[in-house]
Amino acid sequence: xxxxxxxxxxxxxxxxxxxxxxxxxxxxxxxxxxxxxxxxxxxxxxxxxxxxxxxxxxxxxxxxxxxxxxxxxxxxxxxxxxxxxxxxxxxxxxxxxxxxxxxxxxxxxxxxxxxxxxxxxxxxxxxxxxxxxxxxxxxxxxxxxxxxxxxxxxxxxxxxxxxxxxxxxxxxxxxxxxxxxxxxxxxxxxxxxxxxxxxxxxx
Amino acid sequence: xxxxxxxxxxxxxxxxxxxxxxxxxxxxxxxxxxxxxxxxxxxxxxxxxxxxxxxxxxxxxxxxxxxxxxxxxxxxxxxxxxxxxxxxxxxxxxxxxxxxxxxxxxxxxxxxxxxxxxxxxxxxxxxxxxxxxxxxxxxxxxxxxxxxxxxxxxxxxxxxxxxxxxxxxxxxxxxxxxxxxxxxxxxxxxxxxxxxxxxxxxx
DNA sequence: ACCTGAACACCGTTCAAGT
DNA sequence: ACCTGAACACCGTTCAAGT
Numbered sequence: 001x002x003x004x005x006x007x008x009x010x011x012x013x014x015x016x017x018x019x020x021x022x023x024x025x026x027x028x029x030x031x032x033x034x035x036x037x038x039x040x041x042x043x044x045x046x047x048x049x050x051x052x053x054x055x056x057x058x059x060x061x062x063x064x065x066x067x068x069x070x071x072x073x074x075x076x077x078x079x080x081x082x083x084x085x086x087x088x089x090x091x092x093x094x095x096x097x098x099x100x101x102x103x104x105x106x107x108x109x110x111x112x113x114x115x116x117x118x119x120x121x122x123x124x125x126x127x128x129x130x131x132x133x134x135x136x137x138x139x140x141x142x143x144x145x146x147x148x149x150x151x152x153x154x155x156x157x158x159x160x161x162x163x164x165x166x167x168x169x170x171x172x173x174x175x176x177x178x179x180x181x182x183x184x185x186x187x188x189x190x191x192x193x194x195x196x197x198x199x200x201x202x203x
Numbered sequence: 204x205x206x207x208x209x210x211x212x213x214x215x216x217x218x219x220x221x222x223x224x225x226x227x228x229x230x231x232x233x234x235x236x237x238x239x240x241x242x243x244x245x246x247x248x249x250x251x252x253x254x255x256x257x258x259x260x261x262x263x264x265x266x267x268x269x270x271x272x273x274x275x276x277x278x279x280x281x282x283x284x285x286x287x288x289x290x291x292x293x294x295x296x297x298x299x300x301x302x303x304x305x306x307x308x309x310x311x312x313x314x315x316x317x318x319x320x321x322x323x324x325x326x327x328x329x330x331x332x333x334x335x336x337x338x339x340x341x342x343x344x345x346x347x348x349x350x351x352x353x354x355x356x357x358x359x360x361x362x363x364x365x366x367x368x369x370x371x372x373x374x375x376x377x378x379x380x381x382x383x384x385x386x387x388x389x390x391x392x393x394x395x396x397x398x399x400x401x402x403x404x405x406x
Numbered sequence: 407a408c409c410t411g412a413a414c415a416c417c418g419t420t421c422a423a424g425t
Numbered sequence: 426a427c428c429t430g431a432a433c434a435c436c437g438t439t440c441a442a443g444t
Binding site: 029042 | 435436437438439440
């Protein structure tokens with residue numbers, strides 16, 4: 001078979017197909033990915049020399065690009081942080097099965113690193129002390145990641161965990177009566193508390 | 204080979220060996236686990252009919268038992284919550300490679316469910332509204348889980364991510380100058396903010 | 407540069423069979 | 426009840442070879 005005049009694969013194309021496979025099947029298999037792309041497994045390695053792990057980093061990059069790009073760094077730090085957090089969480093919540101895979105490996109996608117750097121610059125300009133800045137980023141990051149995991153595998157499963165007088169079951173029933181997305185609402189409550197609390201670090 | 208007079212395996216023993224393997228190698232392989240236990244792979248399935256996933260749930264149970272047990276439910280909700288959160292996070296932080304595996308599957312370990320139920324009861328007695336209670340638990344849970352992941356794969360790797368004038372690199376350098384565990388310190392800052400903020404829900 | 411095809415070592419899971 | 430041994434379908438990764 002001749003070498004095609006135009007490459008049949010690109011990194012973005014592979015990462016996008018991998019993302020779809022995870023969304024649909026809940027897992028990533030390189031043989032299946034190759035089959036979807038009408039290509040042999042080993043040719044994926046030509047674009048991602050480090051194999052599976054690098055493909056997953058590609059997905060992280062895709063997701064970051066998708067939602068983080070158009071943030072205006074000149075707005076106030078509170079608003080910037082809130083939007084940054086919201087976008088991150090919703091990007092991940094849209095791909096529930098991907099999130100646990102992302103937690104399995106260290107962040108190296110340049111788009112993701114750049115978006116954290118952008119947040120750090122906004123916070124520095126807002127006057128956060130050098131000693132505090134990493135803590136601020138870290139606290140936000142932890143909560144967003146945890147919330148994304150919560151959106152992936154909601155606590156609601158625990159409904160049938162205990163006896164009928166269970167405090168947790170009662171709370172779940174009460175929450176079910178409320179409209180909207182429980183996980184998203186929890187996220188918003190926590191985020192507002194965190195931003196208000198972190199603002200105190202500015203004196 | 205005769206059937207041994209005393210069983211050679213128990214669930215706890217298998218889960219503990221699995222935990223050690225993950226701590227030491229960063230991954231869990233049932234064939235290797237069987238070899239360590241001087242047993243054939245299929246005999247693991249006699250104790251954990253659902254295989255690998257159930258073994259990992261066993262580890263979750265082990266970790267929960269290890270640290271959650273001796274919490275006195277009569278203390279104030281703030282103190283209870285703080286200790287509960289601290290213990291959870293440190294139990295997970297002691298086993299960094301385990302945390303991502305735990306996020307891959309739904310919680311079903313009864314010990315873990317019981318500890319969330321205990322927290323919910325303390326919060327209810329403290330006067331949290333039924334509509335708020337699940338959000339309170341969820342916000343705490345998200346932050347703890349995210350913090351455990353942060354303890355597993357610290358942000359500090361990002362030190363060499365950018366140019367020398369990077370705001371993130373500067374923040375990392377400033378934080379390195381502080382004594383103690385950066386991830387743990389971030390956790391404490393966030394936890395105190397969250398508990399104070401959640402207290403406002405009591406009016 | 408870009409892709410193929412075959413090979414390798416390794417998985418998790420199942421099942422009939424032993425005592 | 427508790428364990429063995431073999432078999433199955435499936436992984437991720439590598440590498441020589443094609444054009």
